[in-house]
Amino acid sequence: MSKRHLYALAFFLTALGLSAFIYKAKVLGLPLQPDAQTPVWTVEARLSFMPGAGSIKVNFEIPNSPPGFSLLEENFVSRGYGLTTQEREGSRSAQWAIRHASGVQTLYYRALVYRDPTRTFSEPAPPYPPVPELGEPYDTAMQAVIAEVRRHSADIATFTAQLLKRLNAPNPDEDIALFLTKVATPAGRAATATTLLAGARIPTQVVQGILLEDQQRRAQITPWLAVHTGEEWLFFDPASGRQGLPTNFLIWGRGAESLARIKKAETFDLEIAVKQSFAEAIVVAERRAELAHSRLIEFSLLSLPIGTQAVYTVLMLIPLGAFIVLLLRNVIGVKTFGTFMPVLVAIAFRETQLWAGILLFSVIVALGLTIRFYLEKLRLLLVPRLCAVLTVVVLLMAVVSILSHRIGIETGLSVALFPIVIMTMVIERMSIVWEERGPAEAIREGIGSLTVAALAYLVMSIPYLGHLVFVFPELLLVSLAASLLLGRYTGYRLLELFRFKALAGG
Numbered sequence: 001m002s003k004r005h006l007y008a009l010a011f012f013l014t015a016l017g018l019s020a021f022i023y024k025a026k027v028l029g030l031p032l033q034p035d036a037q038t039p040v041w042t043v044e045a046r047l048s049f050m051p052g053a054g055s056i057k058v059n060f061e062i063p064n065s066p067p068g069f070s071l072l073e074e075n076f077v078s079r080g081y082g083l084t085t086q087e088r089e090g091s092r093s094a095q096w097a098i099r100h101a102s103g104v105q106t107l108y109y110r111a112l113v114y115r116d117p118t119r120t121f122s123e124p125a126p127p128y129p130p131v132p133e134l135g136e137p138y139d140t141a142m143q144a145v146i147a148e149v150r151r152h153s154a155d156i157a158t159f160t161a162q163l164l165k166r167l168n169a170p171n172p173d174e175d176i177a178l179f180l181t182k183v184a185t186p187a188g189r190a191a192t193a194t195t196l197l198a199g200a201r202i203p204t205q206v207v208q209g210i211l212l213e214d215q216q217r218r219a220q221i222t223p224w225l226a227v228h229t230g231e232e233w234l235f236f237d238p239a240s241g242r243q244g245l246p247t248n249f250l251i252w253g254r255g256a257e258s259l260a261r262i263k264k265a266e267t268f269d270l271e272i273a274v275k276q277s278f279a280e281a282i283v284v285a286e287r288r289a290e291l292a293h294s295r296l297i298e299f300s301l302l303s304l305p306i307g308t309q310a311v312y313t314v315l316m317l318i319p320l321g322a323f324i325v326l327l328l329r330n331v332i333g334v335k336t337f338g339t340f341m342p343v344l345v346a347i348a349f350r351e352t353q354l355w356a357g358i359l360l361f362s363v364i365v366a367l368g369l370t371i372r373f374y375l376e377k378l379r380l381l382l383v384p385r386l387c388a389v390l391t392v393v394v395l396l397m398a399v400v401s402i403l404s405h406r407i408g409i410e411t412g413l414s415v416a417l418f419p420i421v422i423m424t425m426v427i428e429r430m431s432i433v434w435e436e437r438g439p440a441e442a443i444r445e446g447i448g449s450l451t452v453a454a455l456a457y458l459v460m461s462i463p464y465l466g467h468l469v470f471v472f473p474e475l476l477l478v479s480l481a482a483s484l485l486l487g488r489y490t491g492y493r494l495l496e497l498f499r500f501k502a503l504a505g506g
Contacts, residue, residue: 006488010481017477024296024472027118028289031281034467038114038281040072041212041274043219043250045109047260049268051101057263061253062109064092066209069250070116072279072287077108090123091254113212113250114284121226121233121251126203132195141175142199148175149200156202156229157243163196164225164241190223190238191256203228206256207235212248214276221272223256224249282471301470309470314347316469316476321346321456323479328452330486332494336449337429341422345449346456354457358450360400361423365446367396368427369434376431390424 024030047060063071064087076083081096096107134142149166153159166176167189179192190206197204204227210219224245225236235245245251252272253259260270282302289297297303301312321343328334336342349357371392375385397420426449434442459465468475 003488006484010484013477013481013484017474017481020296020474021472024474028294028297029116029281029285030471031285032468033281034463036281037278038284039276040112040114040279040284041250041276043111043113043210043212044273046106046271046273047108047268048104048106048271049262049265050103051105052264054100054264056096056098056101056105056265058094058096058107059261060094060096060107060109061208061255061259062092062094063111063113063250063252064090065119065122066113066251067119067121068115068117068245068247069113070119070288072112072114072284074109074111077110081107112279114279115247116288118288121235123205123226123233125230126205126228128201129198129203131201132198134195138178141178142196144175145179145196146200156227157234159200159202160193160197160225160227160234160236161241161243164193164236164238167193167196168239168241186239187223187256190225193225193238194256197225197227205254207251208253208255208259209249209251210272210274211246212250212274212276214274216274217271219272219274221252221259221270222249224251301473313466313470314350316473317460317466318343318347319476319479320465320469321460323483324456324459325452326483326486328455330489334448334452335445336452337426337445338422338449341426342449342453342456344422345453346460349453349457350461354454357457358454361450361453363400364393364396364423365427365430368393368423369430372427372431376435386424386428389427390420393420393424393427 025032045060045062047058049058058081062074062085063069076094078096080101081098084095086093086095094109132142133139145163145166149159149162153162166172167180169176172180179196180189187206187208194204194206204225206223207226208221208223210216210221213219223238225238227234227236234243236243258270260268262268286297286302301309301316304312322340325336325339325342329336329339345357345361348361352360368389372385372389375388380388426446430442430446433445
């Protein structure tokens with residue numbers, strides 16, 4: 001197979017892995033850091049009222065895809081009431097109903113929201129509104145205000161800003177003052193601005209929301225103007241004329257009317273409390289993926305049972321350890337017993353810790369090697385000899401564990417985690433090298449094996465890498481591509497350059 005095919009395959013694997021990684025990190029928001037947390041806000045609306053006679057029906061506006069935020073979860077508390085939710089014209093409401101109620105009634109709505117920059121104001125472009133007919137002298141005053149504002153503006157955004165500036169002027173002119181005589185609330189001022197903008201044939205609507213600030217017992221419901229420019233929605237504060245929603249402003253409902261409407265109740269009290277907390281970023285990202293109907297999350301390791309996930313947190317590290325072995329053997333030139341023995345020993349080091357693991361491994365191999373030399377004098381065949389060495393290795397592990405426990409060193413109990421078959425083959429391989437090429441070469445390869453295992457352990461113990469390969473296993477495709485490319489490397493290894501340095505100098 002040609003090199004061109006190999007390079008094309010490596011490029012495809014790298015592009016595929018990086019594309020999936022970027023999508024999951026940027027679009028789905030899966031965290032790049034282990035134990036990353038995302039700020040979330042718990043908002044709780046408490047609606048209390050004294051019911052009248054007869055059936056009670058409560059309509060309460062609730063958040064519906066607010067721009068800049070997403071709902072992580074929501075709950076309703078309404079003992080004895082029937083509950084339905086309705087969506088209509090971009091808004092969403094909860095409807096409680098009951099045939100009869102007495103005494104003070106209290107209904108609760110609680111939502112957990114988090115910041116989501118991908119959420120935008122999704123209202124479709126509205127039709128141009130008809131010019132309102134207010135009657136005289138309001139019609140004349142409205143046309144005068146519109147003509148004056150139009151002279152001092154260049155587009156819809158500047159027109160709206162100029163109009164709000166005049167509405168909020170400390171000393172408004174007589175035309176503006178005519179519209180402000182009956183305006184006593186922020187919602188009323190927003191409705192007045194909507195009327196004047198409609199006179200200029202500019203589509204607008206009022207949205208109501210709250211500022212998400214920590215530890216608010218009674219958040220203030222604030223109206224804002226949403227103005228459509230023909231291409232996009234722009235937001236304006238009707239009290240100051242400032243353009244743009246604050247980053248922590250949660251749009252709760254749409255329209256200038258009260259968020260709550262109760263049939264058979266004269267008065268009610270609406271109280272919204274806010275509290276900030278933190279949630280695991282990966283939980284928030286999974287919820288975001290659900291909202292986006294992403295199939296990548298459904299077929300990811302995160303969808304597995306918790307026990308199975310714990311297994312894969314270790315298994316996904318094995319390719320990293322194998323890649324370290326590849327670099328050290330094929331590029332650096334370190335000699336080891338076997339190809340994957342250092343990786344399996346490195347996994348055992350995760351439980352025993354590095355220095356204790358090296359000590360236990362050296363003790364077991366040294367004792368096993370002694371027994372192996374004795375068995376050599378018995379002239380056994382290969383399979384019976386390996387079976388005998390395996391039995392001795394297991395017994396040695398048991399003895400080391402018992403002795404370490406008796407003297408109070410609990411680390412020795414972890415020796416059972418070492419791969420028994422691999423250690424058996426190491427002992428067999430080391431004895432053969434000892435006989436064929438001498439003890440120096442056998443010890444050198446033994447030290448090389450431990451060195452590679454230790455380096456693989458250090459890499460596999462980095463929490464950041466472990467998190468990345470578990471949450472983004474597609475990154476292993478990049479490692480696979482690198483392994484394929486290194487598979488064609490036939491040049492000198494780094495340690496061989498030192499070996500032939502004298503020849504190069506000659």
